[in-house]
Amino acid sequence: ETGVTQTPRHLVMGMTNKKSLKCEQHLGHNAMYWYKQSAKKPLELMFVYNFKEQTENNSVPSRFSPECPNSSHLFLHLHTLQPEDSALYLCASSQDGGEKLFFGSGTQLSVL
Amino acid sequence: SQKIEQNSEALNIQEGKTATLTCNYTNYSPAYLQWYRQDPGRGPVFLLLIRENEKEKRKERLKVTFDTTLKQSLFHITASQPADSATYLCAPSMNRDDKIIFGKGTRLHILP
Numbered sequence: 001e002t003g004v005t006q007t008p009r010h011l012v013m014g015m016t017n018k019k020s021l022k023c024e025q026h027l028g029h030n031a032m033y034w035y036k037q038s039a040k041k042p043l044e045l046m047f048v049y050n051f052k053e054q055t056e057n058n059s060v061p062s063r064f065s066p067e068c069p070n071s072s073h074l075f076l077h078l079h080t081l082q083p084e085d086s087a088l089y090l091c092a093s094s095q096d097g098g099e100k101l102f103f104g105s106g107t108q109l110s111v112l
Numbered sequence: 113s114q115k116i117e118q119n120s121e122a123l124n125i126q127e128g129k130t131a132t133l134t135c136n137y138t139n140y141s142p143a144y145l146q147w148y149r150q151d152p153g154r155g156p157v158f159l160l161l162i163r164e165n166e167k168e169k170r171k172e173r174l175k176v177t178f179d180t181t182l183k184q185s186l187f188h189i190t191a192s193q194p195a196d197s198a199t200y201l202c203a204p205s206m207n208r209d210d211k212i213i214f215g216k217g218t219r220l221h222i223l224p
Contacts, residue, residue: 042116042215048211092155099205101146103156106153
């Protein structure tokens with residue numbers, strides 16, 4: 001158990017659906033991250049929040065919308081996704097600005 | 113742009129031998145470098161962090177070196193075991209930078 005919990009573990013959605021991924025960390029960390037991991041590709045950084053403020057948006061399409069209501073919770077709202085968005089979505093947190101990231105187990109997303 | 117290279121092919125090592133993984137980077141000067149382990153379908157797990165002023169770092173059977181002249185880090189697992197089989201990711205990072213970028217990872221198989 002890493003102290004970072006992601007739900008759901010698996011999600012299947014149609015291209016017209018709206019869904020949300022949830023991440024919660026119990027480590028008292030200040031920073032939270034969303035990464036996307038597709039097969040045969042490296043981890044792709046999507047968003048970073050530090051003290052609830054978004055500090056990085058790595059040119060992510062607007063169909064992905066992050067929300068960070070407090071330092072412990074992070075959401076990724078999904079809307080009209082494409083099949084190529086199917087991937088493992090990983091949440092992470094850290095205390096010290098990018099050192100020692102703690103990852104959740106991820107949400108395996110399939111877009112049909 | 114920043115580039116991180118890890119052995120893209122899988123690495124097969126006989127149990128008991130030392131496994132050595134390579135991480136090369138170009139077009140930037142990281143202040144520190146992290147190594148993570150990732151098992152299939154799971155999030156990466158932090159292993160070691162080495163700073164630019166450190167030549168070597170050890171943790172149990174793990175050893176990391178950081179050569180800022182060669183722009184390279186080596187990750188060693190001594191007395192390797194089948195349980196060490198996983199994908200290993202490196203992440204060279206700028207100081208206090210939230211934008212943590214990972215290499216593609218090297219898949220390591222320890223053969224019994």
